[in-house]
Amino acid sequence: MNLSENRSKVEANLELKFKDANIARSIMDAVSPDNVQVPEGIDIKMDLDENVLSLKISCSKGVGSMIATLDDLLSCIQAAEKTIMQLE
Numbered sequence: 001m002n003l004s005e006n007r008s009k010v011e012a013n014l015e016l017k018f019k020d021a022n023i024a025r026s027i028m029d030a031v032s033p034d035n036v037q038v039p040e041g042i043d044i045k046m047d048l049d050e051n052v053l054s055l056k057i058s059c060s061k062g063v064g065s066m067i068a069t070l071d072d073l074l075s076c077i078q079a080a081e082k083t084i085m086q087l088e
Helices: 021-031 063-087
Strands: 002-006 009-017 042-049 052-059
Touching: 009 063, 021 042, 021 052, 021 063, 042 063, 052 063
Parallel strands: none
Antiparallel strands: 002 009, 009 052, 042 052
């Protein structure tokens, strides 16, 4: 994870590698920002390459909001992954 602060904007880039492309796709679909209302000042972009889910998060609301956003997002990803693993 890379965290960089550019003036008042904080950015994080994450790459999450899953067992296979189907699991990665299912998790991306489950937590996609298109499926949830993202607060103003926060931007989340997701990309999928085979079994690697890449996330780019930008936050103009400060480091505290970025940490809360990452915590929420990773919790949702973990919940989606646990649910998918139970279905296998």
